[in-house]
Amino acid sequence: MIKTVIFDMDGVIVDTEPVHKYAYYEHFKQLGIDVPDEMYSTFTGNSTKNVYQKLRDTFGIDTETNDLIRVKRNLFNDAFDTKEDLYLLPGVESLIKDLYANGMQLILASSAANVTIDRVFTRFNLHQYFTHILSGEDFAQSKPNPAIFIKAWELSGDDKSECVVIEDSTNGIKAAKEAGLFCIGYDSVNSKSQELGEADVIVADFAELDYQKIRTIRNTLE
Structure with a gap:
């Protein structure tokens, strides 16, 4: 039983996936990277830390993972707090x-x-x-x-x-x-x-x- x-x-x-996707893609714009839909779909079920580690390896991003997480998290929180639906x-x-x-x-x-x-x-x-x-x-x-x-x-x-x-x-x-x-x-x-x-x-x-x-x-x- x-x-x-x-x-x-x-x-x-x-x-919350639409909110996460909005925050990620806003951050991708800031970073100047083009993340295709096929790659983004593989992020589902991964932690933010692992996503950004993968992005750093793929796109050669020099910014520390924790700093990347902080920016994305702020973007998410701002959107989360204003999203009524x-x-x-x-x-x-x-x-x-x-x-x-x-x-x-x-x-x-x-x-x-x-x-x-x-x-x-x-x-x-x-x-x-x-x-x-x-x-x-x-x-x-x-x-x-x-x-x-x-x-x-x-x-x-x-x-x-x-x-x-x-x-x-x-x-x-x-x-x-x-x-x-x-x-x-x-x-x-x-x-x-x-x-x-x-x-x-x-x-x-x-x-x-x-x-x-x-x-x-x-x-x-x-």
Whole structure:
């Protein structure tokens, strides 16, 4: 039986991707670099640190990674604070509350920076539902490296067979599977460029999930 659900944030709980994309491309203009869409799509599920390390290597940027992150983060924060049409993804709040009310442990394992996670969780009053919050900036490597999900599993106190991950990105699903965890792929309108085939189950609507379904989701496939 599943006892812990490990959530990704961007693309699963809230779609901040348009805000991130705006901030990145504003910064790319400042840096004078041309990042094609194909390259940008590979950034999904990566930490900001790893994105800028890749950009420095690709474009020969001399600026230190932390300084690049600071500029992009300021651009993101300015846009985030003025963007009124930022909502939780359809159905996810009801799912979180249903799982929490039934005693399921919830853990966040997001590639987003701590400050971004805190902004989202504060704006939507989500801290109360999660026992642990993990940010990709606290790990040396981003998804698809499994480190963040291994740590989430360790913090859960449960067996791997009692944990499930909800992810929407290729890198996130690869990381969950590499960590040896059951993974639900969320096929949202925002993840069409992502390959979800490695997920154990794929859903297109959170209405397909509730406490009872997640609790026994592994059993339905055995």
